[in-house]
Amino acid sequence: MPPRNPIRRFSNLVSLKLSASKPIEQPAPSAEGTRTLAQFLSTSREKYLNDIRAEPHKGAEWTVVMGNEAGDLDSLASSVAFAWLQSEIYKKPTIPLLQLERDDIDLRAENIHALHLAGITKPKEELLYLTDVKGFSPFPSQNFALVDHNRLGALYTAANPSAKIIAVLDHHEDEGLYKDTASPRTIEPSGSCASHVAALCPPELPADLATLLLTAILIDTNGLKPGGKALATDIYAAGFLASRSTFASKLPGKLVTALLDDPKAGPGPNALYEASAIRELTATLVAKKGGVSHLSGRDLLRRDYKDYQYVVDGKTVRAGLASVPVPLKAWGKGGKFEEAAVAWMRERELVVLGVLTSFRDSDTFGGSGKGKHRREQAWLVYDAPAEGKEKAADGEAVNVEKLAARLWNGLEDNVELKLKKHKKFDFEKGDNLPSGAKGRGYNQKNVNATRKVTAPVLKNIFEVPEPAATPEKN
Ligand SMILES: [Mn+2]
Numbered sequence: 001m002p003p004r005n006p007i008r009r010f011s012n013l014v015s016l017k018l019s020a021s022k023p024i025e026q027p028a029p030s031a032e033g034t035r036t037l038a039q040f041l042s043t044s045r046e047k048y049l050n051d052i053r054a055e056p057h058k059g060a061e062w063t064v065v066m067g068n069e070a071g072d073l074d075s076l077a078s079s080v081a082f083a084w085l086q087s088e089i090y091k092k093p094t095i096p097l098l099q100l101e102r103d104d105i106d107l108r109a110e111n112i113h114a115l116h117l118a119g120i121t122k123p124k125e126e127l128l129y130l131t132d133v134k135g136f137s138p139f140p141s142q143n144f145a146l147v148d149h150n151r152l153g154a155l156y157t158a159a160n161p162s163a164k165i166i167a168v169l170d171h172h173e174d175e176g177l178y179k180d181t182a183s184p185r186t187i188e189p190s191g192s193c194a195s196h197v198a199a200l201c202p203p204e205l206p207a208d209l210a211t212l213l214l215t216a217i218l219i220d221t222n223g224l225k226p227g228g229k230a231l232a233t234d235i236y237a238a239g240f241l242a243s244r245s246t247f248a249s250k251l252p253g254k255l256v257t258a259l260l261d262d263p264k265a266g267p268g269p270n271a272l273y274e275a276s277a278i279r280e281l282t283a284t285l286v287a288k289k290g291g292v293s294h295l296s297g298r299d300l301l302r303r304d305y306k307d308y309q310y311v312v313d314g315k316t317v318r319a320g321l322a323s324v325p326v327p328l329k330a331w332g333k334g335g336k337f338e339e340a341a342v343a344w345m346r347e348r349e350l351v352v353l354g355v356l357t358s359f360r361d362s363d364t365f366g367g368s369g370k371g372k373h374r375r376e377q378a379w380l381v382y383d384a385p386a387e388g389k390e391k392a393a394d395g396e397a398v399n400v401e402k403l404a405a406r407l408w409n410g411l412e413d414n415v416e417l418k419l420k421k422h423k424k425f426d427f428e429k430g431d432n433l434p435s436g437a438k439g440r441g442y443n444q445k446n447v448n449a450t451r452k453v454t455a456p457v458l459k460n461i462f463e464v465p466e467p468a469a470t471p472e473k474n
Contacts, residue, residue: 037208038119040084041096042126048095049132052140059140063094063166064156067193068149071100073111073285074192077216078147078169080127081197084209086145089202094145095128099153102131107295107303109288114215117246118208139163148193151175169196191229192220195237203244210245214238215285223282224273232269239263239272250277297331297340300324301355307348308455310462312406315398319352319458320344323451327359328376328425328441335432337378337425342434346384351398352407353380354458356444356451375444377417377454378425381407382437404438410461411442416453418445 035043051058065082067075079096086094098105102124105111115123133140138159144152145167157163165178167185174187186196194216201209217238221230224238242251243259255275258266272278292300304323309316322344331337337355345353355378360371381404383397411419425441433439 036119037080037084037206037212038121038126040088041080041120044083044087044093044095045126045128045132047093048128052133052136057140059136060142061093062141063092063143063145064097064139064141065094065145065147065167066097066099066149066153067147069099069153071098071104071108071111072148073108073114073219074194074216075099075148076111077114077212078193078197081194081201081205081209081213082145082147082167082169084206085197085200097133098127098129100130102129105129107299109291109294110215110219110285112294113285113288114212117215118212120208120212146170147197148172150187151177169193169200171196188233190231191234192217192237194220195231195234198237198241199233201240203240205244207244207246207248210241211247214241214245214247215281217241218278218282219285219289222286223278224270226270226273235269235272236264239266242272242275242278247277247281251275292326297336298344300326300330301340301344306451306455307350308458310459312398312403312462317351317398317403317462318349319354319462320348320350321354321356321451321455321458324355324357325359327357327361327374328355328378328422335430338380338427338430338432338439341378341380342382342384342437345380345382349384351381351383351400351403352458353382354378354454356454358447358450373447375447375449376422376425376442377411377419377444378422378427378439378441379407379411380427380433380437380439382434384434400436400438407461408440410457411440414457416446417449417457419443420445 048059048062051061063086065079065086067079076098079098083094083096086092105123105127112123115121120126139156142160142162143164143166144156146152146165147169149172150168150170152163152165165182168178168182168187169184170187171190171193172187179185184200188196190196194213198213198217201213217230217234218224221234221238222228224230224235230238239259240263242248243256243263248256252275255267255271258271288294292303295303301322301324304325306321308319308321310319311317328337331340341353341355344350357374357376357378359374361374381400383400411417419442422441422443427433427439427441
């Protein structure tokens with residue numbers, strides 16, 4: 001049986017049972033009814049935004065389906081698939097909402113890769129984000145479906161008394177909510193929530209959608225590795241999806257035939273895990289997930305970032321600590337680090353920024369066989385003028401010289417961090433810092449000290465009146 005045309009609508013579809021492995025009679029695809037998953041998503045987004053902006057608005061006609069706030073591939077794929085299922089099969093307009101800001105989609109390269117494989121090549125334009133619904137209070141819709149979590153966020157219930165959960169599909173611990181309103185309400189263990197969503201999909205789901213769900217299962221189960229996180233539900237769902245996905249042509253023909261025939265009994269539990277196309281896809285997804293080479297300097301700073309506030313000599317000083325998994329040299333030459341760091345300080349209105357790197361040095365080899373674990377710290381002190389202003393108003397200005405001196409002394413004297421001046425990053429030598437800014441770079445000889453150690457050191461430096469007492473271990 002050849003893979004079917006992925007882009008059909010299912011207006012005549014009545015039975016949706018997954019067990020109905022026999023092909024359901026399909027109408028010939030009409031030009032009007034033919035659209036890709038990407039088209040489905042961008043059309044839904046446009047319609048939804050029009051409806052909630054209309055007067056009177058029509059947000060009540062929609063169901064909003066969300067994954068959890070971490071925004072991983074499982075949440076993404078599960079919400080997209082559930083929206084497709086509800087809209088295209090059950091004819092209930094449903095829009096997937098990503099619980100993240102539009103720009104944050106770039107922070108997960110594996111998601112971007114999986115979306116591309118599913119034909120969604122402009123996810124910033126094709127998907128709906130928190131950014132799009134920010135201006136609406138209360139939230140403009142009342143019907144919600146939850147995937148990959150099972151408690152509705154406060155944002156959606158605030159001043160929205162008719163908020164109702166119409167469906168829950170999840171694999172986290174069941175909080176016991178929405179039993180009277182949610183149908184289906186499937187909260188059961190599985191490697192991936194995408195497997196629960198796949199179990200509801202008809203055999204004729206679009207190949208693009210099958211691919212997207214499959215990528216989520218593979219990343220959550222490490223490619224269906226035996227003895228790992230994959231449960232029978234995941235193995236079955238992955239077989240069902242793989243044989244209908246855009247990867248079907250790369251799998252052995254016999255395997256595809258067996259899977260199309262009966263994904264449960266068909267080829268045996270490890271057949272898919274052993275297929276080279278599945279191994280390659282898993283390896284790519286895992287590498288993308290672990291890699292940060294696609295991130296911009298700003299992304300590296302905001303990816304794992306915390307804000308702090310101190311009162312130094314009666315003035316409020318905002319400080320930020322960014323933990324970064326690559327060395328300072330990863331920013332590249334020619335002042336790129338300084339440029340990104342200063343821009344971030346302006347954006348967050350910081351006077352102090354510490355960039356704490358942690359990485360394996362590929363030039364040396366430690367006992368583990370991997371490169372030696374190293375840490376660096378780079379610090380900038382700069383009282384950036386607020387946007388639109390030339391410089392900070394008199395009286396508000398922080399004495400950068402004094403603050404920097406205090407910071408350098410405190411850091412360099414600290415017995416726990418063991419900081420040594422960085423030979424390659426002496427920020428005051430070059431002319432890459434704006435005038436009035438101070439900066440120093442260090443190698444951190446205590447490679448076990450994380451931000452959890454550095455943050456209290458910083459607090460101690462700034463908030464213990466000078467002369468700073470020698471920091472004590474506690
Ligand atoms: Mn999940």
